[in-house]
Every structure is written in structure tokens, then in C-alpha cells.
Amino acid sequence: MNEELQNKLKKAAAVRVADYVKDGMIVGLGSGSTVRMLVDELGRRVQEEGLQFTAVATSILTATQAKKLGIKVVDLDSVDSIDLTIDGADQVDSNFNGIKGGGGNLLWEKIVAINSKKIVWVVDESKIVDTIGAFPLAVDVIPFGSQHVLAKFNQAGFEPVIRKDQAGHVFKTDSNNIILDLHLHKITQPVELADELIKTVGVVEHGLFLNMVSEVVVGKESGPEVLV
Numbered sequence: 601m602n603e604e605l606q607n608k609l610k611k612a613a614a615v616r617v618a619d620y621v622k623d624g625m626i627v628g629l630g631s632g633s634t635v636r637m638l639v640d641e642l643g644r645r646v647q648e649e650g651l652q653f654t655a656v657a658t659s660i661l662t663a664t665q666a667k668k669l670g671i672k673v674v675d676l677d678s679v680d681s682i683d684l685t686i687d688g689a690d691q692v693d694s695n696f697n698g699i700k701g702g703g704g705n706l707l708w709e710k711i712v713a714i715n716s717k718k719i720v721w722v723v724d725e726s727k728i729v730d731t732i733g734a735f736p737l738a739v740d741v742i743p744f745g746s747q748h749v750l751a752k753f754n755q756a757g758f759e760p761v762i763r764k765d766q767a768g769h770v771f772k773t774d775s776n777n778i779i780l781d782l783h784l785h786k787i788t789q790p791v792e793l794a795d796e797l798i799k800t801v802g803v804v805e806h807g808l809f810l811n812m813v814s815e816v817v818v819g820k821e822s823g824p825e826v827l828v
């Protein structure tokens with residue numbers, strides 16, 4: 601799928617999922633280009649339609665964008681729970697198991713997600729797959745001793761690569777951690793893999809989000825479709 605079409609499908613799905621946000625809600629806002637389109641639409645509704653909701657952001661970028669558009673953004677610790685979180689994803693299978701972390705925000709995204717009563721993902725149709733894993737799996741790792749985590753992942757055959765930014769520097773997350781991208785090709789046992797990754801000392805979190813979402817809004821050429 602070419603980028604222009606993909607962006608068009610993301611936009612249509614983002615506008616559709618924005619309807620899920622109602623007055624008075626506390627809403628978790630994910631990260632990435634699709635969520636950026638969602639936040640633009642929510643900002644428009646705040647400014648033009650008087651929509652009033654409170655947002656909890658999963659990245660500094662999302663928080664900055666939302667605030668600029670007049671959306672009220674608060675810290676996660678200042679709310680008891682989140683009514684609804686809307687986020688993007690990199691790949692999703694039919695059991696709603698997904699890979700996230702393409703933008704490096706998986707740690708905050710997962711913390712916001714597990715404190716949410718409902719989670720909805722918004723993706724374009726190229727991200728719906730039979731088996732997740734072709735997209736590299738991001739793992740958030742503490743910088744201290746990270747070469748040893750890298751070596752362990754190499755030994756396990758996970759083909760880890762230290763993520764770099766566009767300038768070629770080691771990518772740093774909003775928590776100042778690094779990302780190891782695992783080239784796993786196919787993840788046939790996601791639960792076992794998630795367990796192994798989280799038990800590795802030095803790993804803070806990984807981008808496997810298993811069975812957490814209740815709906816996926818998919819941008820398709822025929823129009824957005826809601827999978828439940």
C-alpha cells in the first residue's frame with residue numbers, strides 16, 4: 601500500500617474513532633501518526649463544537665500537540681482511571697494480539713492502557729495480519745548494562761537491533777530508556793515470548809499487547825470498519 605493511500609485510510613479511521621469521545625470523559629491518547637490525526641480531529645471538535653474532555657497522553661509529543669489544540673491534558677497519577685484509551689498499533693491479528701512501539705512509546709502506552717476501562721485501536725487495513733511478527737518488536741530497556749541484554753537476545757536468536765534516531769544517535773524514549781527492535785519475523789507463541797521478555801532483567805516493557813483491546817477501527821478503501 602502506498603503512503604498516500606495509507607494516510608488517507610488512517611485519517612478516515614481516526615475521524616471515525618474520534619466519535620467515541622464524549623463530553624466529560626477521561627481519555628487516554630496514544631501516540632504515532634494515526635493518533636496525531638485523531639488528536640487533530642478532537643482539537644477541531646473542542647474548538648468548533650465545544651467538546652469537553654480530559655486527556656491523559658502516552659507521550660510528550662501527543663501531550664504537546666493536544667495542549668496546543670486546546671485539549672485539557674492531565675497526568676495519569678491525577679486520575680483514578682481512564683474511561684477510554686484510543687491508540688494506534690503496528691500489527692494486529694484476529695485475536696486482537698498486537699505489536700506496538702514503532703514510535704518508541706510502548707512503555708507509557710502500556711501503562712495508560714492497563715489503567716483504562718476500554719481500549720480501542722485505530723489502524724489502516726495493511727496492519728491487520730494473520731500472524732504478528734513481521735514488524736520488529738520493540739523492547740524498552742534500561743541503558744545500564746543494555747549490551748548484556750542485547751547479547752542475551754542475540755543468543756536467543758531474536759536478531760536485536762539498537763534503535764537509532766534519524767541523526768544516527770541512539771534513540772531515547774520519553775523515560776530515557778533505549779529500544780531494542782527484535783526481528784522475529786513470525787510470533788507463533790506470543791504469551792510465552794511476552795513472559796520470557798518481561799523476565800529478562802534490564803527489560804522494562806515490550807511491545808506485545810495481548811488481548812487488551814475490545815475494538816479495532818480499521819481504515820479500509822471501502823470506508824472505516826469496526827472489528828469487535
Ligand code: 5RP
Nearest residue numbers: 632633634688701702703705
Ligand atoms: C508508538 C506506537 C504507534 O501507535 C504505532 O507505531 C502506530 O503508529 P502509526 O500510527 O504512526 O502507524 O505504538 O509507540
